[in-house]
Amino acid sequence: MTAFMFSKHSALRHLLAGVAFSAAMGMAVAQADDITVYTSYEEDEIAAFLKRAKEDLPDLNVNVLRLSTGDLHARILAEADNPQHDVIWGWAVTSMIDPRIGELIEVYEPANIERVPAKFRDKDGKWFATTGYMAAFCVNKEVLEKKGLPMPTSWEDLLNPVYKGEVVMPNPASSGTGYLMVSSILQEKGEEEGWKFLQGLDKNIAQYIKSGSRPCNAASEGEFAIGASFALRAIKNIQSGYPVAMVIPAEGAGNELEANALVAASKNKDAAKRFLDWTISDNAVKGYYDWKEIVTVTGGSMPENFKEAGLPEDISSVLWDMDFAWSAENRQRILERWQRELER
Known part of the structure; x- marks a missing residue:
């Protein structure tokens, strides 16, 4: 068997x-x-x-x-x-x-x-x-409405203090989804500004979760307003009837x-x-x-x-152009700094 x-x-x-x-x-x-x-x-x-x-x-x-x-x-x-x-x-x-x-x-x-x-x-x-797979936000529309929160459209939006305690994302040390998010942010902004951004984002993060799918599930179940996760989990949860919207970060989705x-x-x-x-x-x-x-x-x-959930037929139009070799070569250094400065 x-x-x-x-x-x-x-x-x-x-x-x-x-x-x-x-x-x-x-x-x-x-x-x-x-x-x-x-x-x-x-x-x-x-x-x-x-x-x-x-x-x-x-x-x-x-x-x-x-x-x-x-x-x-x-x-x-x-x-x-x-x-x-x-x-x-x-x-x-x-x-x-x-x-x-x-x-x-x-x-x-x-x-x-x-x-x-x-x-x-x-x-x-x-x-x-x-x-x-690619990064996407699972946003609970009912939680947003109940708490009077705006719909985020980008990573930059998640720095808004109104989202304090309402965002969960994967732990990059254990989750590939989490690492691609961190890596794409550092590549897009440059390391100095990227680390500043991650430190600012941390102020709004309620939890870093080991799994890439769990942040979306937690948001879908109404535990938090926003779960940084991957697109297919958002699509599956929308199909299952959860009151969530899939948001692809405007900066380009890490993948x-x-x-x-x-x-x-x-x-x-x-x-x-x-x-x-x-x-x-x-x-x-x-x-x-x-x-x-x-x-x-x-x-x-x-x-x-x-497509109905919001995924464009031309996926390349929303993907950040990842440098996979850079992500691999710098993985240990990035994760050590992330664990030292942000893990909790």
């Missing part, structure tokens, strides 16, 4: 177990291949993607460990002398291009890799990015690509390669467009409900 392992208890654990059980019941008696995959995809995304993978690869058992981006980075490095996984799946490019990670993965270019444009692939062929790679120490490389091939298949792309605002693989189209 497909196994799923998560870093913390989750209501979705039961759902995922059910998906695994149903898939297992439909499998032939023949011995299946097993791989272990490390990922930072959200748990509901994992469930949806693996359900599709099982349709195409019924004899492949995919064991998953899901950790937030920063925690997974630490885990992989801690296990560097004895990797426990076969594939890295849906993990931030900013982390993937760490030279220490590069030593742990090997070149593999899946069948039909040309479906992923060259700009979304490692020049040496060690990783390829299939999806991505991150999510990449896949083959672990050099894998003892199940043939099975791992089959899975990596699947990640750029038609069925995978259909799944990505249910959950991701950035899909790099050709084929498929943006769902109408994404």
Whole structure:
């Protein structure tokens, strides 16, 4: 049976177990291949993607460990002398291009890799990015009305003292969403002004939350007026009927690509390669467009409900042009300063 392992208890654990059980019941008696995959995809995304993978690869058992981006980075490095996984799946490019990670993965270019444009692939062929995410605010319209607060349109707006205690955002030390926000602000404003901005923003922050999705969920549930999160979580919560609006920062949305790679120490490389091939298949792309605002693989189209929630068809028009190499090279220094000056 497909196994799923998560870093913390989750209501979705039961759902995922059910998906695994149903898939297992439909499998032939023949011995299946097993791989272990490390990922930072959200748990509901994992469930949806693996359900599709099982349709195409019924004899492949995919064991998953899901950790937030920063925690997974630490885990992989801690296990560097004895990797426990076969594939890295849906993990931030900013982390993937760490030279220490590069030593742990090997070149593999899946069948039909040309479906992923060259700009979304490692020049040496060690990783390829299939999806991505972008920063957005989840703004609870009912809380704004109740408290007489204006609708924010930009990061700059969040410095307004009227939002004191009404803003939550992800902790960049553990959340890839949090780090892309901090990194994009520093890139857009320059480091000196960027740090001044973050210190000013801190005066209005009620909490720094470990997860990238939780700030949106907290705002959606009315705990706070504004949750700095990522666009797809805002869209999903709007679909679910929460009284939230998605606001894309006027300065340009920080963004991150999510990449896949083959672990050099894998003892199940043939099975791992089959899975990596699947990640750029038609069925995978259909799944990505249910959950991701950035899909790099050709084929498929943006769902109408994404547009209805406020996402432009031309995503590039609202994205900040991220320097991923700079984000990666300066990650440790930035996070150390953030933890020293702002973490609480």
